Amino acid sequence: MNPVFSCVQGVIGSMKYILVMGGVISGIGKGIIASSVGTILKSCTFQHISAIKKDTQMFVFVLDDGGEVDLDLGNYESFLDIRLTKDNNLTTGKIYQSVINKERRGDYLGKTVQVVPHITDAIQDWVMHQARVPVDDDGVEPQVCVIELGGTVGDIESMPFIEAFRQFQFKVKRENFCNIHVSLVPQPSATGEELRGLGLSPDLIMCRCSTPLDNSVKEKISMFCHVEPEQVICVHDVSSIYRVPLLLEDQGVVGYFCRRLNLPIETRPRKMLAKWKEMSDSGSDRLLEQCSIALVGKYTKFSVIKALEHSALAISHKLEVKVSETLNTLVCGGRSDAIWLPSHHPGGCCTLLVVEEIPPDNVKRYIYVMSYYYKYHAHRHSVNPELKQHFEEKGFRFVGQDVEGERMEVIELDDHLYFVGVQYHPEFTSRPIKPSQPYLGLLLGGFQVIFRKARFSVDSDQSGSSSPDSRASN
Known part of the structure; x- marks a missing residue:
């Protein structure tokens, strides 16, 4: 386990946003990775983490307010021990309906409603508002919001959302926005190029693979995707999904977030992560x-x-x-x-x-x-x-x-x-x-x-x- 990183202490003034998106195929594991990212951040005494998902999939999970949402929101609640609402599940239909309602009220003063800027602005406003809604029992406003963009880069359904987040990264400033791109190992450079072509450069590339990557492979991915080797994270198949947070922790993901987003992570022992490791070990194949x-x-x-x-x-x-x-x-x-x-x-x-x-x-x-x-x-x-x-x-x-x-x-x-x-x-x-x-x-x-x-x-x-x-x- 890597040593705990000591970073800037104090209260964070701005909300931090971590966008998780993926390429090549759907169902690559973005939901578990997003949940795991939130888990390791929360384990570092960073206690208030929220999560949002944009999705077009079947609704199979029921939230506290009765909202029927995507299964990944169940993983967010389970991993992070939080309670979400139906508004944490962002869909194209919700966004378009909100824009239609605004147009009917006359909010756009008779202007022609377009994808840019009206739909993209509505997406950004929704995220900024929902990210600050308390999800813990103490009612404290979250400091970090992990956002999962469902589907794959290049899907026509996701294009308005990708454009919205391209603009969003400049609106909230670089020190408050981090992008994680999840990809299969066979085509990491192609998907990285595609993402940069849409105006979003990955800060972390998480490579889904069956076995751990050699350092030489990480260096090659680093070279072709214009990132440092430490920004290439191997997420190989493990015996339990509950091992994924530990996998990310071992590769220095917490330290990277600490430096990249200027997070105030304390140096005291991480009790939550220790319990998580104990629980994960108990579920091993042994x-x-x-x-x-x-x-x-x-x-x-x-x-x-x-x-x-x-x-x-x-x-x-x-x-x-x-x-x-x-x-x-x-x-x-x-x-x-x-x-x-x-x-x-x-x-x-x-x-x-x-x-x-x-x-x-x-x-x-x-x-x-x-x-x-x-x-x-x-x-x-x-x-x-x-x-x-x-x-x-x-x-x-x-x-x-x-x-x-x-x-x-x-x-x-x-x-x-x-x-x-x-x-x-x-x-x-x-x-x-x-x-x-x-x-x-x-x-x-x-x-x-x-x-x-x-x-x-x-x-x-x-x-x-x-x-x-x-x-x-x-």
Whole structure:
């Protein structure tokens, strides 16, 4: 690990922007690299980092405000332990709609609306405004914003955004803007030339490759792309995406940002990065023990699998996920260490647990953690509070309710190793180094692992679990 760099101390007066873009192919790993850049900066006591993505892809992740956004925003939240909103996902449609609204209000005084300057100005205004919106619980304004430009350089869909950022680098000044270009190794010089031809020169070239690059290759890329060798970063394939921040740290990326953007990075030990390394090491291929989790349901979500992955790392196990649309298939198909069972009807999981019986045949030990399918508790059916006592006499314990006492939020079952039903979505706030408490409990119960042996605290301040009303799923 490189030594911690000591840089200018004090408060940064201007927002710092780090633009991440890519060439050759889409899906090259810009999202993980953007998340990793934010992670290593945050680990250097630079506590407030935000993230924005411009994207044209399918929306598959749900944010705290109900916004349906690209999957990479889920990675930003997970890696950086922040909460984003739908406005952190920037799309062409949003920009054009904002310009149309301005034109209809007469903001342009009857002038012809054009891509330059109206669309490009709207992009810059959006970024500058959203970059300063607090994303941490303390409400402090971010000092750095990592911006991922989806797609590839040269795509017609990205051209207005590339032009906007070409202008943007001069508007915010060089000391506040840094550009990272991600490229496959076979064509780094071609993509670099293409980017410079559009008016953006890369400060860092991150080379995606299957194996580490030799110094001679880095020097050749440096020569053809007009950058110093230290500005050529190798991002080779690793056993886990959680190793990428450490990969960047080892190659001096933090020191480069420190000098390039004049960042006040302190010299005290980086506790967050140390925890990240410990967590990453626990997920290496050296692990022999494996946990098998059965996901029952037609609509299994990315966030659920990630929450299970975080918890598996916390107890140093590999994760195997079995997916089935019916419980009977899993019962007949072999044993799983634990079961996650969602409810995809308006009644919610508590109602499901109350009215539905799970056949005990051939089931030695099943453990459940459930969250249900709804939007902002806008369901028509729930457990009748008047029947609460009746169910508790049968062994159900309604251990969590809404503040009005009308909605049963969390239930447990007596005489069971781990049987939990929740109305909310704890998976949305699970983090790699702070796994969601219900999911961590599911795995610990599944293996009968003593809680004190877990490497991560299960106290509420370390759990990463959400409050009952904090998240919604579409």
